[in-house]
Amino acid sequence: MRDFATLFATLDQTTKTTLKTKALAEYFTRAADEDKLWTIALFSGRRPKRAVTTTQLREWAAESAGVPLWLLEESYPIVGDLAETIALILPPAETCSDLSLSYWINWLRSLSNVSPEDRKMLILTAWNQLETTERFLFNKLITGGFRIGISQKLMTRALAQATGQDEASLAHRLMGGWTPESTSYHALIEAEDKAADLSRPYPFYLAHQLDDLPENLGNPVDWQAEWKWDGIRGQLILRGGGHHVWSRGEELITDRFPELARARDFLPDGTVLDGEIVTWDGTQPMSFNTLQKRIGRKTVPKKLLKDAPVILLAYDLLEDNGHDLRDTPLAQRRARLDALLQDLPSEAPVRPSQIIPFDSWQGLTQVRTRSRDMRSEGLMLKRRDSPYLVGRKKGDWWKWKLDPLTIDAVMIYAQQGHGRRATLFTDFTFAVWQGNELVPFTKAYSGLTDAEFNKITAWVRKNTLQRFGPVRQVRPEHVFEIAFEGIFESPRHKSGVALRFPRMSRWRQDKPVQEANTLEDLRAILAAHG
Amino acid sequence: MRDPVLTFTERGLYCPAGDFHIDPWRPVDRALITHGHADHSRSGHGRYLATTQAAPVIRHRLGAIALETINYGEVRRIGSAEVSFHPAGHIPGSAQIRVAVNGEVWVVSGDYKITPDGLSEPFEPVACHSFISECTFGLPVFKWQDQGAVAQELNAWWADNAAQGLTTLLGAYSLGKAQRMMSLLDTGIGPILTHGAVAATNAVLCAQGYALPESTQITPDLRIKDHPGAVVLAPPAALGTPWARKLGPASTGFASGWMRLRGVRRRRAADRGFVVSDHADWDGLLTAIRTTGAENIYVTHGYTEIFARALREMGWNAQVVPTEFGGDEDDTTADSA
Numbered sequence: 004m005r006d007f008a009t010l011f012a013t014l015d016q017t018t019k020t021t022l023k024t025k026a027l028a029e030y031f032t033r034a035a036d037e038d039k040l041w042t043i044a045l046f047s048g049r050r051p052k053r054a055v056t057t058t059q060l061r062e063w064a065a066e067s068a069g070v071p072l073w074l075l076e077e078s079y080p081i082v083g084d085l086a087e088t089i090a091l092i093l094p095p096a097e098t099c100s101d102l103s104l105s106y107w108i109n110w111l112r113s114l115s116n117v118s119p120e121d122r123k124m125l126i127l128t129a130w131n132q133l134e135t136t137e138r139f140l141f142n143k144l145i146t147g148g149f150r151i152g153i154s155q156k157l158m159t160r161a162l163a164q165a166t167g168q169d170e171a172s173l174a175h176r177l178m179g180g181w182t183p184e185s186t187s188y189h190a191l192i193e194a195e196d197k198a199a200d201l202s203r204p205y206p207f208y209l210a211h212q213l214d215d216l217p218e219n220l221g222n223p224v225d226w227q228a229e230w231k232w233d234g235i236r237g238q239l240i241l242r243g244g245g246h247h248v249w250s251r252g253e254e255l256i257t258d259r260f261p262e263l264a265r266a267r268d269f270l271p272d273g274t275v276l277d278g279e280i281v282t283w284d285g286t287q288p289m290s291f292n293t294l295q296k297r298i299g300r301k302t303v304p305k306k307l308l309k310d311a312p313v314i315l316l317a318y319d320l321l322e323d324n325g326h327d328l329r330d331t332p333l334a335q336r337r338a339r340l341d342a343l344l345q346d347l348p349s350e351a352p353v354r355p356s357q358i359i360p361f362d363s364w365q366g367l368t369q370v371r372t373r374s375r376d377m378r379s380e381g382l383m384l385k386r387r388d389s390p391y392l393v394g395r396k397k398g399d400w401w402k403w404k405l406d407p408l409t410i411d412a413v414m415i416y417a418q419q420g421h422g423r424r425a426t427l428f429t430d431f432t433f434a435v436w437q438g439n440e441l442v443p444f445t446k447a448y449s450g451l452t453d454a455e456f457n458k459i460t461a462w463v464r465k466n467t468l469q470r471f472g473p474v475r476q477v478r479p480e481h482v483f484e485i486a487f488e489g490i491f492e493s494p495r496h497k498s499g500v501a502l503r504f505p506r507m508s509r510w511r512q513d514k515p516v517q518e519a520n521t522l523e524d525l526r527a528i529l530a531a532h533g
Numbered sequence: 534m535r536d537p538v539l540t541f542t543e544r545g546l547y548c549p550a551g552d553f554h555i556d557p558w559r560p561v562d563r564a565l566i567t568h569g570h571a572d573h574s575r576s577g578h579g580r581y582l583a584t585t586q587a588a589p590v591i592r593h594r595l596g597a598i599a600l601e602t603i604n605y606g607e608v609r610r611i612g613s614a615e616v617s618f619h620p621a622g623h624i625p626g627s628a629q630i631r632v633a634v635n636g637e638v639w640v641v642s643g644d645y646k647i648t649p650d651g652l653s654e655p656f657e658p659v660a661c662h663s664f665i666s667e668c669t670f671g672l673p674v675f676k677w678q679d680q681g682a683v684a685q686e687l688n689a690w691w692a693d694n695a696a697q698g699l700t701t702l703l704g705a706y707s708l709g710k711a712q713r714m715m716s717l718l719d720t721g722i723g724p725i726l727t728h729g730a731v732a733a734t735n736a737v738l739c740a741q742g743y744a745l746p747e748s749t750q751i752t753p754d755l756r757i758k759d760h761p762g763a764v765v766l767a768p769p770a771a772l773g774t775p776w777a778r779k780l781g782p783a784s785t786g787f788a789s790g791w792m793r794l795r796g797v798r799r800r801r802a803a804d805r806g807f808v809v810s811d812h813a814d815w816d817g818l819l820t821a822i823r824t825t826g827a828e829n830i831y832v833t834h835g836y837t838e839i840f841a842r843a844l845r846e847m848g849w850n851a852q853v854v855p856t857e858f859g860g861d862e863d864d865t866t867a868d869s870a
Contacts, residue, residue, distance in 0.1 A: 015795070018802050070673045071846060077839045078672045083796040091674035091793065139795075152799070425796040453800065 006034065007042070007104040008136045014153060023153065024161045031165035036188035037105040043191070044183040045149045046158045047253075054114035055122060055145055057085060063123055064089040067130065080473055083425025086142030090135050100132040111144060155253075156394050166192060174206045174393055180255050204238040204249040205275065205321050205329065206393040210383060210400035217364045217403065220384065227333065227387050228359040228367055229318055230379035231402055233291045233489070233503075234281035235298070239263060239315050239353070241274045242325075248280075258301060260313050262352045269351040270343065273325035277391075278317035278356060285349075288316075288378045291503055292491040316356040317344065318383075321391060329391035336391070374405050375532055380488060381405045407486035408528055410520045411511055413441055414481045417463045418474050420448070427456045428463040428475075431507075433485055435498070437522040441479055444498035444525060450486070450507035459510075482519045484509040490529050498522060500529050538614070538632050538639040538663070541831075541854050546641060546665065550634040551614030553582075555641050558857040565616065567643025568627035569594060569708055572858045582609075584618050586654065587626030589737045590708060605654065621645035622656030623811050624709030625743050631659050639663045640825060644858075646810065647817045650680065650713050652743060656821070664827035665854065669812040670790050671832070671840030677790070677814045683807055684717040690786065690805055692722050695762030700783040704769035704803070707731045709811050711766045712738060712745055714788050720746050723762035727751065728776075731766045757781050772803070790814070822849070834858040 013026040031039055044050070065075040075092055082088040102110075110129075114122050133141055143149055159177060163170040173192070180202060181191060213220075220226060236251040246267055248257045257263075260280060270276075281288035282297065293311045297303065320340035321329055328336050337358070344355045359382070361367040367382070374381050381404035389399035412433035420429035430448050434441035451459070459481070466478040489503035540547050545557030553563040560577035567573050567583075569590040574583075581600040583591055588602045603609055605628065608617045613635075618628035623644040630641045640661040649655040687703075694701040701723075705711040707730040715725060715735075725748040727735060732750035739745055749755070751765065757780050771777055772785055790810025791797040798806040813821060822830055822844070830851040832841050837853040844851035 015799075017804055068673060071843075074673060074839065074843055077836075078674045081672060081836070082674055082794055087795055088674060091676070421796075424800065425794065426791070427800075 004104055004107055004133065004137045004140065005101050006030070007038065008134075008140055010042075011140055011151065012136055015151060020157060024157055024164065027153070027158060027161035028164040031162055035103065035105070038103055040183050040186070040188040040191065041105050041108055043158065043162070043177065043188075045144075046151075046153045047155050047177060048149070049182060050147045050149070051108050051111055051144060052115070053145060053147065054111050055126060057146055059119075059123070060089060060126070060142065060145060061085070063126060064093055064130075067127055068092045068094060080419060080421075081425060083421045086146045087139050089142050090139035093130055093138065096131050096133055096138070098132045099134065107141060108144060162192070168192070170393075175203060178203050178206060178249075178253055201243040201245070202240065202247045202255075204240060204247070204253070205277075205327075205391070207236065207238070207251050207277070208392045208400060209251075209395040210385075210402045211395060211397050213384065213401040213403040217367065217384065220364075220401070223362060223364055223367070225387055227337065227385045228361055228370075229356050229383045229385070230359065230374065230377055231381045231383045231404060232279040232281055232288060232316055232356065233378070233380045234279040234288065234294055234316070237278065237280045237315065238321070239266060239274075239276045239278070239317075240322075241267060241270055241272055244272060259297065259303065261303060262308070262313055263315060265350070265352050266315070269347050270353065271324070273322060274320070274343070275322035276315060276317040276340070276353065277319035277321055278315045278353075280313050280315055282311045283314045290378070290491060291489060292501070313352070315353045317353055318356040319391065332388040332390065333385055334387040371403065371405065407488055407508070408490065408532060409484050409486050409508060410435065410525060410528065411482050411514060411518070412444070412485050413479045413516055413519045414477060414483060415441055415443060415479055416474050417459075417477050424456070426460075428460045429456055431483075433483065434479070435520050435522050435525055436517075442498050442522050444496065444500060444522075445485060445487075445502045445505045447483075447485055447505045447507050451510065455510055479516055482511040482514040482516055483507045484511055490525075490532055492529065498525065500525055538634045538637055539641070539665070541856075545856070548611075548614050548632055548634075551611035551616065551632070553611055553614075553616075554578075555630055555632075556643065556858065563611075565630055566591060567621065567630060567641065568624055570624070570644065573643060582616075584626050584628050586741065587628065589741055590626065590734065593733065593737045605657075619659050620654035620657045622647060622649065622653050625653050625712070625738055625741075627653060627709075629657075629659060631661065637662055639665065640827070641665045642667055642821070644669070644812055645821065646813045647821050648677070648680070650716075650811070652713055652716050653709075653811075658821065658824035660826050662827055663829040663831065664822060664825045665831040665833060666818065666822060667812065667858065668818055668832045668835035668837060668840040670810065670814050671818055671836045671843075673815045675790060675793055675810075675814045676816060677793075677810060678808055680717065680809070683809055684719075687714070687717055687786075687807055688719040688722060690784070691718070691764050694784045695723050698761070698782070700757060700762075700780045701764040702772065702777060702780060702783045702785045703764060703766055703788065704772045704785065705731075705766060705788045707768045708734050710788055710809070711735075711768075712743070713811070714807075714809065715746055715748065715766060716744075718746060718764060723764060724749065724760050726755075726760060726763045726765045728765070728767035728771050730768050730771075819847075 010030045014023050061075055065072040079085055079088045130138055159174045160170055163173050238249045240247040246264060248260055248263055250256050282293040296311055320336045323339055341355060359370055371382050384401040384403055386399040412435055414431050415434045416432035417428040418430040420427055432443050432446050434443045463477055467475040468478060469476040485505050486508035487502040487505040491501045493501035536549055544554055544559040544561050546555040553565055554561040555565045556567055556573040557564050562579040564578040565582045569587055574591050576595050581598055582603060585602040585604055588600055603618055605618055605620055608615055615633040617631045621627040621629045621643050623646060629643055632639050638661040640659045644667050645656055647656045691701045705714045711731045725746055727748045727750050735745055785803045786805035786807060787801050787803045788807040788809040790812060792806030793808045828850055830844055830849045831854045833854050833856040841851040841853045
């Protein structure tokens, strides 16, 4: 564990990507295979099965530290992380040990076989031989969520440096439904494995936001334009007679969208499509709000299948006849995609995402203004000769979104953030006027600079009217411009509306509170864009 | 019932028997000042009283003020109150203020820490009936490492940077923390450079006889290339500014009690965080409170509600008192500490 803790401390201490990659590559060179496998697993969001509940951990830690449980609970939101709170609150370890990362993981797994009393004793013994960072990591193994600023991309690069393998093919290997319990370092990284390859998606190619004028992209004939859909980016994989659906977050979501199984009836084996999963009313996508009802569900009731049916709007063909097409120029991939999809009947759950013809940037700029009518968020611009790259690479793919909708609202509640923002007030509730009353309609967490968060935090502390647990009601004095991507009717909210991706776009220090927008204004936006 | 020795007013802590305020935040006629940090020592008062050791820095910061001095332990009568100043261990010259009226004793802690830092006059417990205590770090997650262990980490980092040809840039509050960090440095590793704000404070403290290692102030004509392997002490606000960028390739670090929390460390986006505080940690606060023998504890700036509740459960009569302190290491200004 000490070796892993040292690695963690090094990674955590620096903000420089090159140093992080170097430290990780060195670790991958020297660590034992089992530790390497678990490190890859942890940094790609996998974790051991939880052997102890967090409630038990809290109770045992408070008892061991000699503080009442409520005091640990009060400290938790301030520290911002339970594993860290426990690591900090425990008395210093009395002994030390140097057992490996995988030893402790296997040890934790064996806990499920012992009685609850013994489990407590074992955990206390473990805490008593780990120093603070080791303890934090040990607790993280139990509570999960190793978010420590290591992206999968960075880890893949380090692994490529350490093994001498190609980064892209390693990225491909790390995709998919593997767990450290079901594979080995050798099988995952080094060996050939046909069965696992069948389910494996390709790493997604992601577009950059276009902030410049499109004119700077050069000649329009080099570019392909499509609508930018507001759905779930996904890959549909048809191989070995079966099908798999992967989200961009590398989550296997095959079972959540059973409609897509029928793709096997219409498309040949050895096909991989990249596209957007959207709810479909027969002619166009339904609102994201409708799709939202499907997102959290692992099994889908019949009624929902009928009310919110999904299809894949396909815009790229990554594999055809079992051949990896990613190095083929987009224009050719697209021609083959169109050929594959052109004669499909309307009951097929896959449709091509239309290409928008245009001959000038000016003309396309006009088309873009109609995005909301098309139920889209704007346009995608893709260079016709571009290969399908890995990750977010600048230059070939751009998202050219509509400007967000905005409204000026009054801050009425504030709450402290978590993690790196734990000591700042960053989570706010906003309201608009209805007569003399302020009606809350949204929360927002992002959009301000650290300096602005510091300033507003100091203000919140001095202007708290009332506390409800962690939430503070503040003097209605500050106006913020709230930007959002969409607006929906929502009977669950007092205001009757719900926003899509709200954030603070500006702190309107110039605007008196009386001049913030009204509920009527908000309803007008709903009527126009909902 | 007797009048309380101290009352809590909009201008700050007030002693009716002596007609004076302690560390007031609005202008008053007569102010007793615990130490020179800006949130305790403000301009605009008619008369000031501070320790002989704290006076030079206060004068340096506030300019021409009517400032009288008092020695640690010396008892002075103001109105019908007896006052005396006792070391608080927070920064050089810092004091707790003891106020006695008709045999009832109250102590205002100011900011304090109970472990000696080698530079400040060490904390001295003062017996009292009522103790007004800060609790900046009044949560059990705050526990400070031994200063020697921090010094080792600090010097290892500096030596490592020097070996890589990097300048070491350490952010520390210019009064107190910067000097304490300097005194932990192993001067065998390289030269010490200072930002103007730190240099000015150093000059005042050195003139008083506080022992600080030799250092050079960074002036516009100083070339960093002439000082390879240097460590630079600067106020936190100077980090990330054009001034700091002129230092060339550098590794940056921060010294603050808040560095105990990973979230704050990451928000600072520095390469290193050193957990060094001039405030008492959880155990330090409890020890200090216990040794005063006080029955009534008034807690100010920090996690007051939580800390007061914990004290009540331990048997003290504890209450929260709102104040406007909290400048040097308050979480709202963690970015300037």
